[in-house]
Amino acid sequence: MSDYEKPSMDLFQPNYDRPEADLFEDTLDKRHRVGRVWKVVFQISTVIGIIALATLILKIFNDTMGYAAIQYKKNPATISTTGKSLEEMSCSELWPILAENVSKNRLRTIEREKILEERTKTECYNLVMFEVAEPTVKKTWPLLASLINYQEIQAYTAEKYPEGDLTFKVWITKSFILSPQSDDPLKAGIKTAILGSLFIILIVIIISFPIGVAAAIYLEEYATQNRINNIIQTNINNLAGVPSIIYGMLGLAVFVRYLEPITSGALFGFSDPTTANGRTILSAGLTLSLLILPVVIINGQEAIRAVPNSLRQASYGMGATKWQTVWSHVLPNALPGILTGTILAVSRAFGETAPLVVVGAATFITFSPESIFSKFTSVPIQIYQWTARPQDAFQNIAAAAIIVLLVLLLVLNATAVFLRNRYSRRW
Amino acid sequence: MNLGIHLDTTVNQTIIEEIKEPDIIHAIEAKDLNVFYGDFLAVREVDLVIQAQKITALIGPSGCGKSTVLRSFNRMNDLIPTARTTGEVLFHGKNIYKEGVDPVEVRKRIGMVFQKPNPFPKSIYENIAWGVHINGFKGSKSDMDNLIEQTLRSAALWDEVKDKLHDSGLSLSGGQQQRLCIARTIAIRPDIILMDEPCSALDPISTLKIEELMRDLSEEYTIIIVTHNMQQAARVSEFTAFFSLTENRAGVLMEYGLTIQLFTNPKNKITEDYITGRFG
Numbered sequence: 044m045s046d047y048e049k050p051s052m053d054l055f056q057p058n059y060d061r062p063e064a065d066l067f068e069d070t071l072d073k074r075h076r077v078g079r080v081w082k083v084v085f086q087i088s089t090v091i092g093i094i095a096l097a098t099l100i101l102k103i104f105n106d107t108m109g110y111a112a113i114q115y116k117k118n119p120a121t122i123s124t125t126g127k128s129l130e131e132m133s134c135s136e137l138w139p140i141l142a143e144n145v146s147k148n149r150l151r152t153i154e155r156e157k158i159l160e161e162r163t164k165t166e167c168y169n170l171v172m173f174e175v176a177e178p179t180v181k182k183t184w185p186l187l188a189s190l191i192n193y194q195e196i197q198a199y200t201a202e203k204y205p206e207g208d209l210t211f212k213v214w215i216t217k218s219f220i221l222s223p224q225s226d227d228p229l230k231a232g233i234k235t236a237i238l239g240s241l242f243i244i245l246i247v248i249i250i251s252f253p254i255g256v257a258a259a260i261y262l263e264e265y266a267t268q269n270r271i272n273n274i275i276q277t278n279i280n281n282l283a284g285v286p287s288i289i290y291g292m293l294g295l296a297v298f299v300r301y302l303e304p305i306t307s308g309a310l311f312g313f314s315d316p317t318t319a320n321g322r323t324i325l326s327a328g329l330t331l332s333l334l335i336l337p338v339v340i341i342n343g344q345e346a347i348r349a350v351p352n353s354l355r356q357a358s359y360g361m362g363a364t365k366w367q368t369v370w371s372h373v374l375p376n377a378l379p380g381i382l383t384g385t386i387l388a389v390s391r392a393f394g395e396t397a398p399l400v401v402v403g404a405a406t407f408i409t410f411s412p413e414s415i416f417s418k419f420t421s422v423p424i425q426i427y428q429w430t431a432r433p434q435d436a437f438q439n440i441a442a443a444a445i446i447v448l449l450v451l452l453l454v455l456n457a458t459a460v461f462l463r464n465r466y467s468r469r470w
Numbered sequence: 471m472n473l474g475i476h477l478d479t480t481v482n483q484t485i486i487e488e489i490k491e492p493d494i495i496h497a498i499e500a501k502d503l504n505v506f507y508g509d510f511l512a513v514r515e516v517d518l519v520i521q522a523q524k525i526t527a528l529i530g531p532s533g534c535g536k537s538t539v540l541r542s543f544n545r546m547n548d549l550i551p552t553a554r555t556t557g558e559v560l561f562h563g564k565n566i567y568k569e570g571v572d573p574v575e576v577r578k579r580i581g582m583v584f585q586k587p588n589p590f591p592k593s594i595y596e597n598i599a600w601g602v603h604i605n606g607f608k609g610s611k612s613d614m615d616n617l618i619e620q621t622l623r624s625a626a627l628w629d630e631v632k633d634k635l636h637d638s639g640l641s642l643s644g645g646q647q648q649r650l651c652i653a654r655t656i657a658i659r660p661d662i663i664l665m666d667e668p669c670s671a672l673d674p675i676s677t678l679k680i681e682e683l684m685r686d687l688s689e690e691y692t693i694i695i696v697t698h699n700m701q702q703a704a705r706v707s708e709f710t711a712f713f714s715l716t717e718n719r720a721g722v723l724m725e726y727g728l729t730i731q732l733f734t735n736p737k738n739k740i741t742e743d744y745i746t747g748r749f750g
């Protein structure tokens with residue numbers, strides 16, 4: 044409290060007659076001063092944290108939209124011969140334009156993919172854009188620069204790309220989320236990666252939650268204090284700190300190589316010619332499960348330890364067995380904590396990149412995963428690959444992908460909070 | 471100190487004669503009981519015979535091992551990893567520490583009420599139903615309802631909670647919670663109820679209610695209660711065991727007998743000092 048008022052020294056009568064009086068000196072001022080200094084230190088730390096976070100988010104956000112210099116092989120304005128703009132045209136009006144401008148073979152391929160009647164207006168428009176106009180992004184500017192330096196950007200574009208178009212582009216769009224991976228940043232989307240991530244996370248939850256919770260129960264409720272159990276406990280604590288890339292190497296050796304017949308699905312009569320040597324969603328999920336297992340166990344143990352002993356005593360005192368005590372009292376009361384801990388661990392797995400690179404994430408797949416034996420990529424992997432590309436536009440879609448990742452993580456963490464509140468309110 | 475005891479020698483005499491009868495029922499009996507925590511001998515050579523359907527109070531200075539002795543009567547000490555027990559505790563003539571005796575069975579027959587009320591974070595109804603259920607209750611839903619009503623009535627709690635049986639047990643007052651804990655213990659029909667300072671967290675009114683309840687229950691159950699409250703021991707118990715500490719901090723049973731006798735005419739100097747409040 045800054046509004047502390049220093050009491051005048053004669054606020055209270057000094058009690059000199061007390062024998063220890065001269066053992067004390069008046070340090071009140073000094074103590075308050077120290078308190079104020081520490082308060083400022085805490086405030087500054089908080090502010091630094093907030094600034095760091097804000098910078099990160101602004102930086103990413105800055106890249107998700109802005110002007111882009113786009114050059115066309117055939118300018119969309121000149122494609123239409125009727126004077127109507129392409130956006131306004133219906134599918135049946137667009138189709139002749141397409142037929143006129145692409146080769147017979149290409150047209151047949153397009154028709155084989157999906158016939159005219161089944162295509163929506165947007166799909167037709169996109170087809171004409173990509174097949175006829177063939178835009179390429181030459182240069183992009185982040186949002187801030189776009190707002191401040193519009194004149195310069197315009198001049199630059201006019202000089203460098205005389206036939207180019209300067210458009211304000213929002214990179215994070217519905218079609219970005221719903222499109223598969225592509226070589227062209229204008230077409231590329233994150234769908235493949237999101238599906239890959241979700242598949243992997245599903246496996247991680249299915250594997251690490253039950254095993255982790257069971258192990259936590261064993262260590263807390265059953266294991267007695269002996270040498271072996273102490274060694275196990277110490278190891279688990281240490282495993283939680285092992286760098287994730289080591290887990291990637293373990294996953295490569297065990298799941299991808301050694302257990303290949305299982306992880307590739309060959310053992311179950313599953314043959315996918317595109318799946319190379321066990322580098323599958325299953326392998327990735329198992330690797331990440333191993334990675335977070337120690338954390339799940341430790342969080343679970345902590346939640347179990349937080350259940351008051353008086354509950355266990357009450358239960359045992361009524362003639363309950365250990366199993367009945369654990370099942371009816373310890374677990375239900377530890378559950379909110381266990382769930383929160385597990386979800387936080389899972390969200391760590393969600394953002395992991397290094398072990399997946401080692402396990403062999405596909406660098407380029409355009410098809411959605413169909414089963415746990417498919418090749419995989421994940422959102423962080425995708426971000427990593429896009430940032431490594433030299434072209435401007437890939438940086439923009441990487442930023443868009445980061446936003447997607449952050450939103451997904453936020454959803455996970457919100458679920459954790461929701462579950463905790465919901466289960467805590469039950470009693 | 472006014473102990474609230476009105477000495478009536480004639481009554482006193484008859485009770486003493488009664489317990490000298492050979493066919494007195496022993497509810498539980500400790501024989502040469504020693505309890506260690508690690509290397510520390512907490513309770514030494516306790517020989518104690520608890521009479522059935524009576525209230526026995528365990529009193530003594532803090533740390534003399536009252537709770538330890540109480541817990542050894544239903545093997546709750548087993549839950550403390552360092553605790554070790556030697557000697558015998560005979561229940562129905564059988565040593566409950568003998569190999570092959572299931573502590574779960576022991577605790578079902580010898581229930582326990584703790585110092586701090588510790589209802590389960592479940593509804594009042596479930597607090598009682600759970601113990602009944604896990605001990606293999608076969609009856610129907612309405613049998614269970616009846617049993618719960620009857621139990622709550624015997625715990626003198628029914629009138630206060632009958633309209634909110636499905637509220638959380640934790641929503642009750644401290645005294646009500648403790649009666650709920652007693653209720654869930656008697657719901658599984660134990661022979662003996664152990665109570666470790668059951669009123670120490672309660673106000674005087676709740677305390678009196680619980681004491682009254684204990685007196686009612688003692689017609690059916692054997693009750694052993696640990697208390698620091700001399701008046702309480704004098705008010706509710708028929709027998710009192712006084713524990714004290716030896717020089718090496720082990721707890722020993724100093725004196726045991728009729729409460730009325732122990733409080734008015736203690737045989738032992740230390741007992742007298744303790745009950746008159748002159749304990750050092």
Ligand SMILES: Nc1ncnc2c1ncn2[C@@H]1O[C@H](COP(=O)(O)OP(=O)(O)OP(=O)(O)O)[C@@H](O)[C@H]1O
Binds near residue numbers: 512535539552
């Ligand atoms: N779990 C334990 N681990 C180790 N020592 C213990 C444990 N519980 C009790 N003790 C020791 O055993 C001795 C007796 O303890 P106990 O709790 O039985 O005393 P008490 O008579 O119930 O005391 P109080 O009146 O304060 O409750 C004490 O010296 C205590 O320190």
Ligand SMILES: [Mg+2]
Binds near residue numbers: 536537538666696
């Ligand atoms: Mg005690």
